Amino acid sequence: MQTDGPLHHDADLARVLDGWPPPVLDPAGPYSEPITVLAWALLIGGTLVLALVLVALGVALFGSGRTKARLGGEKAIWIFGVACPVVVLTGLLVWGLTLTSHLSAGLPTGKEMRVRVIGEMWWWRVHYLDAVGRETVRDANELHIPTGIPVLLELQSADVIHSFWVPRLGGKMDMVPGRTNRLLIQADRPGIYKGQCAEYCGGPHALMGFIVIAHDPADFARWRASRRPAPIAGDLVARGARLFDTVGCAACHTVRGTPADGMAGPDLTHVGSRGTIGAGILPNNAGTLAGWIADSQAIKPGNRMPPYRQLSADDLRALTAYMASRR
Template identity: 50%
Template sequence: MAGLTVATGVVVLVLTGLSYAGQRRLLGEEAAPVTIRVIGHQWWWEVQYEDPQPSRGFTTANEIHVPVGVPVQVKLESTDVIHSFWVPSLMGKQDLIPGRPSAIRFTAERPGVYRGQCAEFCGMQHAKMGLLVIAEEQADFARWRDGQVAPRPEPASDEARAGEAAFVAAPCSMCHQVRGTAAAGRNGPELTHVGSRRTLAAGTLPTSRGNLAAWIVDPHGIKPGVNMPLVKLDSDQLNSISAYLAGLK
């Protein structure tokens, strides 16, 4: 009996130590080489990459790139209701509670594309609040980050140039930002390099020119209840804007 008691005590101590080490790794406060602020919205993820040099910081949406083998700290906030940040293959769940910032840490051990999801019911389109974490070799991550820091690429065709003019003149520019243009809205996802993202509308559609046009024409038909308003565009405006956005890579 005494031996069983001692063995039980040892097991409890070992499990306590492992739990403490795991929690310290996930929730520790020490600085991480990559720091990202993720802000939950109904129903998409705002992703802000922080950097000691302000000019090296940038904002994207619904897609997170990280270097393999490097600790990443994710600072979490919500602007509206409770969301939950969860990428099952990389980390546990962490809630985003309005007015109560939190954080979680993780390290991707191998390259890959990891699907994430809001894990707390947050309204009508909770099921379509996904995200991707793309873990890549450090050199590839550095190239991606350099590309994201840069302003939008110059339109490559007359159609794309017309699309940029139409985008800036339309209500689109009141909600979305495209760095290097007069579009400076902050209510919707940042679009400077939207054409390089794998999905649209928080994982709802694969990124393509056709899906961009479909989303612009009828966002509520694709994702009912979304805050994006209907914008009246003629066919030429729609075609040119979709060409422009698809070229923002």
């Protein structure tokens, strides 16, 4: 099920996550609609070809001798075996290329919003760029975009081949180590759109998801302006901040505005404001955060975060409070 509208709280995200995997024939933007039209044309055409073959098979098995002779004659072979495939496939090729010609993304033109997405085992780095390609905001595992504006994604991989795919917003594109591939997506209306890695990349590949949150332009401007490191407030949160440094979290994660500058894991500067955790597989709330910190391997086996079963209940509560405060 897809939630449309500027919604971003637990109930809405739960409905979205319950509908995993993403729907693939329900376009919500100009870069996904041609793909859906082409998919339906291929499905209907394939069904008609199958029906024709079944009819021919029925004639061959149960038809009269004269009908069989005509079906297997030279004229029928030239018409149905040569002429029809050439005409149909050539027409389909030309029509398909024409239909999808505008989906290819070249170099930035300055009219698009630019985002660099880097696939890693088994999550996503998200870097928002300005018009000249300078990084302005870092995030992970979710992408925020304004409606009605093309978004140029610069897709890269830090390890193996991944594939970025948001079915309702555009086609899929491989993320190849050492290359930058480009993909255009666009949402016509606010909503939460599901995405998935579409290339097997080992381990918990099936749990390498993400969400795209489309805002109307005014809401998106407010979201982007809010991307400043949050201050630490409250004794429990302060205790969690100290634990973050002492138990080893800071070795893998960055929290801007603090000494934590690890690069192995997702940037956690604004983790409390994200809709999901674990690369799109769970809604983000106190319970799921605590479970992920304590034993992420039980939730997503094979991911690269070690379990922290040694934490006491009080320590876990403090760390969870600190993460939730990072908005």
